[in-house]
Amino acid sequence: MAEGLGNHTHEATNKGGDNNNSANVITIDSKVDDNGDNSIIINVKEQRNVTFVERPEEKLEQPSIAIKQKSKRVATLDAFRGLTIVLMILVDDAGGSYPKIDHSPWNGCTLADFVMPFFLFIVGVAIALALKRVPKVSSAVKKIVLRTIKLLFWGILLQGGYSHAPDQLVYGVDMKHIRWFGILQRIALVYLVVALIEVFTAKSRPTNELKPGMFSVFSAYKWQWLGGFVAFVIYMTTTYGLYVPDWSFVFEEDDVLHRSSVKCGMRGHLGPACNAVGYVDRQVWGINHLYTQPVWTRLKACTFSSPALGPFREDAPSWCRAPFEPEGLLSSISAILSGTIGIHYGHVLIHIKGHGERLKQWVSMGLGLLILAIILHFTDAIPINKQLYSFSYMCFTTGAAGIVFSGFYLLIDVWGIKTPFLFLVWIGMNAMLVFVFAAQGIFAAFINGWYYGDSDNNLVNWIQKHIFNDVWNSERVGRLLYVIFAEITFWGVVSGILHKLGIYWKL
Structure with a gap:
């Protein structure tokens, strides 16, 4: 992270002893570049016909010039981002052989279920650092919108059905069945909302160090938390209040198309068949544009091979063959909270300078989220569920992200143990490259x-x-x-x- 070094100029005159009475004026400018890092510009100008008069009774003191070196970036951000990419490759490509690390078929949490919240968490942290200074709102908004469009484009291209890599050497997608939402699209939505709130509230937030205290950063960034609260209210009221009617779908089996129906007619259901998350996606995107291989096909109700993939049971419910979007619209609204908590960690990093106070705030929040999630899950109030991005799931995974981030920060940036983490740092610094190609x-x-x-x-x-x-x-x-x-x-x-x-x- 670049600690702020304000724009200022030092001037020093070097006494000339030559016959031309010349002197060198050294001008040192400090500025902050687009990445938030400080850089030093040294200009040397020769001035002619300068006469120096030195009184015998006093010595002219040679001015001392302190040049501040370029601030070190917080390596924890890149290491955490690299860890997330590594986990994604591991669970995606080895999860089929080891179902225990693959996504949970429904309720519960596995290693694969941490990947998406970890992405959103570190996106939030990065937003706080990237937008800690907003010189011009219109320019910042333009950059945010352009980056959002880029993420949407890559998401549709890579996960919309156009690319069939790496197993099939073909490309192309039937627009009647293109998948509109996916991993990068969810990241784009969260990034857009959280970053725009950060930009439009730039004038109301502090620009210097805050006094240590558990609630100082919360109160300083109340608009971000208000945005997170609005997302929470929209998600909870829709999930538990929206009426889900009966619905039907078409699936292909043995090269024959079949139509099947699902009986619902209820509100507040959190099972696979009749939840509001799936209903919103069917209404907004259309049932033909949803993910056709949902993880619930590995449930015991669907296959005897559970938790691995296997043939459907003869008595499997009809919804086992239905499509479902795991990165849907309503669940992505809930995911905004993961980005909100991530940006809070970034705000602490900016405004709280002591390592101990930073870790105190981070760890206490991470533990609090974990405890709340465990209580909600084991009391059956709100089960941990990645497919629905339930509130307990958000708390559990984002709390875990906060604890891991704190551990990385302690090891890498406080204790200086960097060599074992260089591998993750390198991957994190080229995250998009590894995501696309690997x-x-x-x-x-x-x-x-x-x-x-x-x-x-x-x-x-x-x-x-x-x-x-x-x-x-x-x-x-x-x-x-x-x-x-x-x-x-x-x-x-x-x-x-x-x-x-x-x-x-x-x-």
């Missing part, structure tokens, strides 16, 4: 395009089979090791090289 399989698809004889006879499959599966005599273990070494480690090295070259592509 997590979304674009690079693997490119490699798969160079095959011999048959499309399955490609380098990626050969490496996985002969270097990992055959050596360990286990497809399951081989898959895990392939993900760790051929994907995560590989992209960590690539990110490190790009870091040395000064190339960064973030989310």
